[in-house]
Amino acid sequence: LQGVGKQMGVINPNGIVGQVVHVTDNYAAVMSVLSKDFKISAKFKKNQFFGNLHWDGLNSTTAILEDIPKHVPVKVGDTIVTSGFSQLFPRNIMVGKVKSVNMEADKNFLDITVSLSTNFGSLNYVYVVDNIKKEEIQTLDSLVKK
8 A cells, every 4th residue: 555565675774785575565685695595696886797696694783795706906995885676676776885895716716704884783765676567577578588
């Protein structure tokens, strides 16, 4: 009744929060970024390289950005934003900043820890993102997959 539906993104003024997973007439349940089941495509604001962001379950202030090749120049403090490749969030919604970068010689990808911009310990109000072109995108995706 309130216009909120499943698979809608949830943000606050500081960045991403999660996604709506269940709704009733007047309430919604949200899967937080701090769920091991939550994954999102995220990119570097400065150079547009993108990877997959997920929470590792260890710290409520950080997440892991994977699939960034070793040749990509990464510095502590680089800004990470949404890529816009998912139907949950438009591109360039704040995710966080690079906290640390680990480059292992035997791996082709970097291990990147991101400090999340959303403080989940003091989360109060959120906004639900309604992608008004979601059905059109889903229709196109289904045609491409055939």
